[in-house]
Amino acid sequence: xxxxxxxxRARRLWEELATTQVRFVPGxxxxxxxxxxxxxxxxxxxxxALGDAAIVTVRSERAERLVRKHLGTTPVGAVxxxxxxxxxxxxxxVLGPATLAYADESGFRTSATGTSPVEQLASDHPDLAHPxxxxxxxxxxxxxxTACDSPVFxxxxxxxxxxxxxxxxxxxxxxxxxxxxxxxxxxKGLAKAVGAAATAHALANGFLPQWxxxxxxxxxxxxxxxxxxxxxxxxxxxxxx
Numbered sequence: 001x002x003x004x005x006x007x008x009r010a011r012r013l014w015e016e017l018a019t020t021q022v023r024f025v026p027g028x029x030x031x032x033x034x035x036x037x038x039x040x041x042x043x044x045x046x047x048x049a050l051g052d053a054a055i056v057t058v059r060s061e062r063a064e065r066l067v068r069k070h071l072g073t074t075p076v077g078a079v080x081x082x083x084x085x086x087x088x089x090x091x092x093x094v095l096g097p098a099t100l101a102y103a104d105e106s107g108f109r110t111s112a113t114g115t116s117p118v119e120q121l122a123s124d125h126p127d128l129a130h131p132x133x134x135x136x137x138x139x140x141x142x143x144x145x146t147a148c149d150s151p152v153f154x155x156x157x158x159x160x161x162x163x164x165x166x167x168x169x170x171x172x173x174x175x176x177x178x179x180x181x182x183x184x185x186x187x188k189g190l191a192k193a194v195g196a197a198a199t200a201h202a203l204a205n206g207f208l209p210q211w212x213x214x215x216x217x218x219x220x221x222x223x224x225x226x227x228x229x230x231x232x233x234x235x236x237x238x239x240x241x
Contacts, residue, residue, distance in 0.1 A: 001104040003228060007051055009208055010102055010230055013172045014039065014048045014055065024053035029071060029079050031056040033064045040235035041095070049080045050100070050231035063238060080232040089238060096234040098214040101227035105203055109226040110196045116155045118197045123148040127161050134182040142214075143180035144168060150175070153197035155190050163190035165198040167209070175202035175209045179218065192221045199225060 011024045018039055022032035030053075037057035039046025045067060046057045054076045058064045070088040071079055078084045082094045121128070123146055132140035145152050148166030155163045162185040167175040179195045195211070202209045211222040212233065223229070 006102045007230055011050050013174050016171045018057050022055045026052050029054045031068050033058055033061055035059050044235045044237045047079050047234045049076055054079050080234045085236055091236050092239045093237040097232045098212045099219050099229050100231040101211045101222045101229040103209045103227045107226040118153050120151045121154055123152050130160050131180050131182045135180050143178035153194045163194050165194035167198050167202050173207050175207035177209055177211045192224055196225055
């Protein structure tokens with residue numbers, strides 16, 4: 001699949017998640033009112049930029065007027081810059097930015113890092129509580145291992161799971177990959193190993209793997225596996241307009 005084809009699939013996915021008729025238009029930032037948008041947490045403003053186009057969803061007409069006034073003519077690259085957003089708007093909280101990367105069969109590279117065996121578990125396996133407890137609530141929630149629709153692929157050390165990955169099925173046959181590594185076991189290639197297993201499973205079942213990453217090590221792991229970074233997601237919460 002070409003990069004243009006991957007881009008087209010990614011854009012259709014996020015247009016559907018916006019839950020309104022907003023579209024990616026080259027060179028433009030399109031803003032729409034979408035109370036049920038899945039581009040951000042409930043009540044927040046969601047921004048997704050893919051290539052040279054961006055869409056923004058807001059929850060009310062009042063917020064839409066404020067956001068359009070300050071972001072309507074802002075360049076696409078600037079609307080995913082948290083510093084710019086905080087300078088232009090009354091922002092209370094920011095989530096992201098996070099890169100959005102995608103893989104297909106032609107570009108995917110399995111990980112040969114290390115010799116630790118990767119085992120397959122059900123997403124409700126009780127042993128997954130160990131890496132979640134070590135990683136902390138925020139990282140565990142981002143990975144969402146115990147809510148995965150797929151099997152979870154894990155690596156153990158001393159009989160305890162220290163790294164695991166699975167995926168959630170999103171619209172348009174997208175597999176949203178979640179990876180979690182216990183803090184003391186990071187930077188050892190384990191995320192690549194379990195992430196590769198989850199990605200291979202997704203591709204074998206006809207899904208488009210998506211890897212969202214806020215931190216550089218996760219972004220590097222995705223690139224190593226052949227994911228192509230196509231865009232960025234950012235969410236922010238306004239103070240009362």
